[in-house]
Amino acid sequence: xxxxxxxxxxxxxxxxxxxxxxxHFYVALTGMPEPMVVRPIHIAFVLFLGFLKYRGGKKQTRxxxxxxxxxxxxxxxxxxxxxxxQRIVWRLPFFDPLTVxxxxxxxxxxxxxxxxxxxxxxxxxxxxxxxxxxxxLYGKYFxxxxxxxxxxxxxxxxxxxxxxNGLYGSLASLSxxxxxxxxxxxxxxxxxxxxxxxxxxxxxLTGKARGGPAKAAVLGSALFGCISGSGTANVFATGSxxxxxxxxxxxxxxxxxxxxxxxxxxxxxxxxxMGAAAFLIAEFSRRPYMEVAAAxxxxxxxxxxxxxxxxxxxxxxxGIGIYQTDEEEPGIWETFRDYGHILLPVIVLVVLLAQRRTxxxxxxxxxxxxxxVSYLRPTTRMNWxxxxxxxxxxxxxxxxxxxxLLSAGVAxxxxxxxxxxxxxTAVIVQLAQGNMFGVLLLVAMTVIVLGMGLxxxxxxLIASVFGASALMEFGIDPFVTYxxxxxxxxxxxxxxxxCLSSFAAASIAETSFIRxxxxxxxxxxxxxxxxxxxxxxxxxxNIFGSGFWxxxxxxITAIIGIIALVSATEGWxxxxxxxxxxxxxxxxxxxxxxxxxxxxxxxxxxxxxVFYSQxxxxxxxxx
Numbered sequence: 084x085x086x087x088x089x090x091x092x093x094x095x096x097x098x099x100x101x102x103x104x105x106x107h108f109y110v111a112l113t114g115m116p117e118p119m120v121v122r123p124i125h126i127a128f129v130l131f132l133g134f135l136k137y138r139g140g141k142k143q144t145r146x147x148x149x150x151x152x153x154x155x156x157x158x159x160x161x162x163x164x165x166x167x168x169q170r171i172v173w174r175l176p177f178f179d180p181l182t183v184x185x186x187x188x189x190x191x192x193x194x195x196x197x198x199x200x201x202x203x204x205x206x207x208x209x210x211x212x213x214x215x216x217x218x219x220l221y222g223k224y225f226x227x228x229x230x231x232x233x234x235x236x237x238x239x240x241x242x243x244x245x246x247x248n249g250l251y252g253s254l255a256s257l258s259x260x261x262x263x264x265x266x267x268x269x270x271x272x273x274x275x276x277x278x279x280x281x282x283x284x285x286x287x288l289t290g291k292a293r294g295g296p297a298k299a300a301v302l303g304s305a306l307f308g309c310i311s312g313s314g315t316a317n318v319f320a321t322g323s324x325x326x327x328x329x330x331x332x333x334x335x336x337x338x339x340x341x342x343x344x345x346x347x348x349x350x351x352x353x354x355x356x357m358g359a360a361a362f363l364i365a366e367f368s369r370r371p372y373m374e375v376a377a378a379x380x381x382x383x384x385x386x387x388x389x390x391x392x393x394x395x396x397x398x399x400x401x402g403i404g405i406y407q408t409d410e411e412e413p414g415i416w417e418t419f420r421d422y423g424h425i426l427l428p429v430i431v432l433v434v435l436l437a438q439r440r441t442x443x444x445x446x447x448x449x450x451x452x453x454x455x456v457s458y459l460r461p462t463t464r465m466n467w468x469x470x471x472x473x474x475x476x477x478x479x480x481x482x483x484x485x486x487x488l489l490s491a492g493v494a495x496x497x498x499x500x501x502x503x504x505x506x507x508t509a510v511i512v513q514l515a516q517g518n519m520f521g522v523l524l525l526v527a528m529t530v531i532v533l534g535m536g537l538x539x540x541x542x543x544l545i546a547s548v549f550g551a552s553a554l555m556e557f558g559i560d561p562f563v564t565y566x567x568x569x570x571x572x573x574x575x576x577x578x579x580x581x582c583l584s585s586f587a588a589a590s591i592a593e594t595s596f597i598r599x600x601x602x603x604x605x606x607x608x609x610x611x612x613x614x615x616x617x618x619x620x621x622x623x624x625n626i627f628g629s630g631f632w633x634x635x636x637x638x639i640t641a642i643i644g645i646i647a648l649v650s651a652t653e654g655w656x657x658x659x660x661x662x663x664x665x666x667x668x669x670x671x672x673x674x675x676x677x678x679x680x681x682x683x684x685x686x687x688x689x690x691x692x693v694f695y696s697q698x699x700x701x702x703x704x705x706x
Contacts, residue, residue, distance in 0.1 A: 275457040286303070317347030341602035344582070432449035507549035508556065511553040636680075648672035
């Protein structure tokens with residue numbers, strides 16, 4: 084009887100998963116309904132499937148009765164909104180009284196969203212949301228700058244449940260539209276052989292290079308990151324192949340895990356898909372998504388180059404040569420012959436975005452094209468089993484991200500009613516004593532700390548509420564501001580002591596979590612500095628926006644600055660560096676990474692001097 088019940092439950096879950104996918108594609112192809120229709124339906128799907136997938140008891144093999152109750156309650160909330168639709172959309176907010184149903188279903192829906200968030204991403208975000216709700220209601224009991232008159236419970240519930248500002252706000256719209264479709268796009272390409280393609284391309288490109296498997300991990304994770312948009316997912320997708328190869332090549336396990344963790348986390352910055360928070364940048368800064376993806380290109384190149392160079396220096400230090408395999412690895416030609424056509428949907432996506440089509444339309448067309456293109460070769464053909472698997476993978480990813488966005492939306496909406504973000508902005512500016520570098524540092528630290536307990540999207544949203552205004556007060560462009568916060572958000576998973584990507588990589592490498600985390604932090608030091616470069620030199624987000632030659636100069640000096648910085652952190656540049664040389668290179672790196680012709684000339688001369696001294700030392704040793 085138990086087995087029959089479990090089989091029936093699994094069939095129901097698969098059926099609802101397919102229904103959710105079908106509904107969202109129907110909406111994408113026929114037109115978006117009214118917000119207070121489509122958004123509650125989206126949330127109903129999320130709650131129903133979420134409670135049946137992420138069960139309450141840790142050791143539950145069957146779905147407990149209360150999870151069935153929660154799942155059905157999540158659907159009933161949407162049914163209530165739809166039945167009361169005319170009254171809700173025509174009522175006067177904060178003037179018309181609330182019905183008993185408004186109170187019951189409003190409180191119930193918010194509680195269900197928070198409980199699902201607790202199950203999917205942990206207690207930290209839920210704790211923040213609950214605190215902010217309490218703070219919004221009882222602000223008059225808080226001290227100093229945090230004090231405010233308090234918001235009546237009726238007004239807060241209306242704001243969160245009966246308007247398009249809270250639970251059914253813009254974040255719910257992003258979740259059901261752009262984020263949903265981009266996640267589907269990545270899941271379909273992955274199931275069609277995208278991860279195999281990117282891994283094989285990376286291995287083929289680096290097969291004849293010193294320490295090839297580690298370099299393949301950098302390139303493979305970056306390439307895979309351009310379609311998955313998830314750091315931890317990248318670790319497990321590519322790390323299961325690259326980490327054992329790195330260990331066989333001669334890299335120690337901690338370094339192997341660190342390389343994979345850092346490269347996978349930074350993959351969220353790789354266009355065109357990027358991480359979910361990239362869509363928030365487009366939403367908040369009112370820029371087309373294509374501009375966000377294009378702006379990320381140069382920082383992404385600098386990130387990948389920095390990690391790749393660190394791997395190269397480490398291979399030279401350890402005397403690791405070219406990795407020899409017993410079997411001949413597929414070459415570039417064979418890889419493109421079998422899988423190259425899988426890039427066509429990516430080209431479709433980029434072309435449509437370049438034509439200024441919306442990210443929603445572009446991702447929908449690109450997603451549908453994956454299915455058609457997959458039939459061009461037997462190696463990628465999407466049969467029903469593969470398609471079903473891709474749909475399930477995408478839906479479960481959507482539910483995790485959606486629960487984060489919905490809870491963060493409640494938190495942000497509640498906090499904004501109090502006016503506190505403006506006071507916190509003033510506090511940050513005051514603590515920095517009017518210094519732009521100080522404000523950047525405070526906001527960066529805030530994002531990192533938040534990111535240790537929250538997903539990237541959650542950390543980005545909470546930090547943006549007060550941190551973005553603080554940066555804008557110093558004249559930093561809103562677009563640059565949100566890019567700065569986003570880039571620090573993706574660094575939290577590799578920042579000790581809570582570095583989830585490093586821990587995931589360490590579990591594959593079968594080595595110390597702490598040592599892997601520390602090694603990953605050192606490896607990623609350039610990534611912590613690049614956002615400051617962008618803030619001081621926004622040209623790096625649009626290298627031709629201020630003139631061709633100025634853009635080229637900024638890019639070249641940034642590359643040389645990265646070489647100096649990685650040489651300083653790894654202690655190697657064409658040979659072992661002493662402490663004095665490393666200190667000089669570290670200082671030089673900052674001069675090159677910050678804008679200014681004079682600092683660029685001094686920095687270039689300094690790098691050349693250190694490099695030349697290394698060559699002289701090598702020649703002397705050879706005599």
